[in-house]
Amino acid sequence: MIHFLAFLSYIAAFGLWIFLLVRGARGRWAPLPSGFTAFAAILHGAALVQFWRAYGELPLVGPGAALSSLAFVGGVALVAVLPMREVARVALTLLPFVILLQGVALALGIRPSPFPLDFQGAGFVLHVALAFLGYQGLALAFAAGVLYLIQHHELKGKRFGRFFQFIPPLAILERVGRIGLWLGFVSLTLALAVGWAWTVQNRGSLEMTDPKVLWAVMSWFVFLGILGARGGKGRSEYRSALAAVVGFAVVIGMYLALRVTEGGSGLFL
Amino acid sequence: MPLAVVGVSHETAPVDIREKVAFGSAEAGDALLALRKEAGVDEAVILSTCNRTEVYLFPVREERPIRAVERLLAGKAGPTPRPLGSYVFQEWGEGAVRHLFHVSAGLDSMVTGEAEIQGQVKEAYQRASTLPVFPPMAGPVLNRLFQMALAVGGRIRSETPIGEGTASVASVAVELARKIFGSLKGKRVLILGAGIAGELIAEALTREGVEGVVVATRTYDRAVNLARKHRGHAIPFEKIHEALPSVDIVLSSTAAPYPVLTRSIVRDSFQEPRRHPLLIIDIAVPRDVDPAVGDEPEVFLYNVDDLRKIVDEHVRTREGALPEAQRIIAAHSEEFRSWYASLEVVPVIQDMRKQAKAFREAELERLFRGLAHVSPEDRERIEAFARRLQNKLLHDPTVRLREGMAAGGGPGLVDAARLLYGLDEVQAADERRGRDERAALDEEAPKKGSKPDPGVP
Structure with missing residues (x-):
């Protein structure tokens, strides 16, 4: 129930950000989207704590629970940037991703995985938390990249309307x-x-054909590609933003492809 | 409401008249004191800016204070092409209230929504409040009016887009630069030509923290002078392509009849594709920069028409906010009217309390004359009971009187209250007592040996 309320709060917060974009960021309404975003993230946190207390395990395993935790990391990232007035507006492009993740998690059912894990412990928690942080870092770069491309488009096209006013420099x-x-x-x-050290220690070897391992490694290479696109000689900031957007789309595309073709284990996000 | 504003503004007088009647800070203070001394004005505030000189007066129940202000303005202006009276406007009562709210919100300014006026209204009010005179020139009514005007101005600016965007080309250029670079601190600018508009933009950019200024004009000496002004350095005009790779902003306003920056110059000047954006502002007519330069990646090119487009966009946004601003002003004008109306009832309430207290004290005295055996503690209890009873009996009529006045009850309600409670007798008794006391003091004075005024026969 709290998960669903958090989902609705994220949607309401997104609606308020849209309202602010249309109406102009001023007046007594201005702090409302930030407030609602923070409220949604707090509610989401409470829902995950409730999960942990109810099932006695962290919501890191099983598609629904893991996706919800990944969404929560996005919510926390947003809360972290809320005090920075202009930066907070990346909520406009990051919130839809958080909403999508939480929506899919709700559709799949947020419950513990029926399959027992081979091994757990601090290493496992650290591995999953760092991975989620990694993916949300890419999501943040994607959100900023989308806004960059829109603002660039507005500036080049000499359109000085609401998007120009609302989107940060x-x-x-x-x-x-x-x-x-x-x-x-x-x-x-x-x-x-x-993850590698922990698996090798407990299982003796790492199975590279495991879809989640495959996805993580491919994502890492995508990251490398984006950073390469940024760092190369004569690479413009525009291309960097474009690379972040395309890279994120590739990572999501790979995930969907792997889920369809290899997702039988039920443990893969 | 005996409130009035008299003055000249950009809507009633040209600048050559306005500048003659403009008051400096010290002059305004002296003028206020003169109005108090010569016309017996209780409360007054002078608001003097480049667009207006207005005197707010309270109370104005006769023409005398108005004539005094007109004389004051005429004396300050000296000879004028037409009689000064033809430039002077007056607003009375709620019209004066609405006028000040409009002024404070920037709705009456030349550039709708400009923010500077808010500070000027505050300064005028504070000057009147802090004059060393008693009672203060910004007394209870003007104090409340100006406080409310400042609040209305603030509210309109925060809740509507009336002050959104900037309405000058220089400010728009800064806004564009900020949308690209965020902070302008440490950014480098190349100034081409020495046009006045270009210089204004350069000044605005420097105020925002632009540091490295490079100037290139056809005449090297002019470039050196301009560079010195902006603490930059000059380069020969032929070497602008060398400066291009290291600057973030190019500001062009030469008088050249042909483009001085072409796509090939810009492209050749970059040794490799540009990583960071380059903002080019071309305000020259005919244009200095070939429009094809804008097609280069990471180059943002704007000409004077583009800047005007932003100005027009801002003006449209501000005008769109007018209905909402008017609604806020109407609501606050009504609030001020209600507050003022409730103020008129204060003397009636004071008389009602005075009368009730007199009744209470007389009845208690009569009661205690027949109850000599009552202990001091019981006596205090009975007195407290009488006070509570008096307060309870007066509470509802007091509240209803205030509400009735706030709802527009007018003088009829005050008269009705005075009649019902017989308050005119209280007032007459007060006046009699005052006269008696003064007479007694006059009789006492010679007995105490005070010397008679030598001027009095």
């Missing part, structure tokens, strides 16, 4: 994208390292 979006990418890349790298 290009330099700020570039910085947010860069932070998201590096944070995500470092987190995912650590997640892979921890």
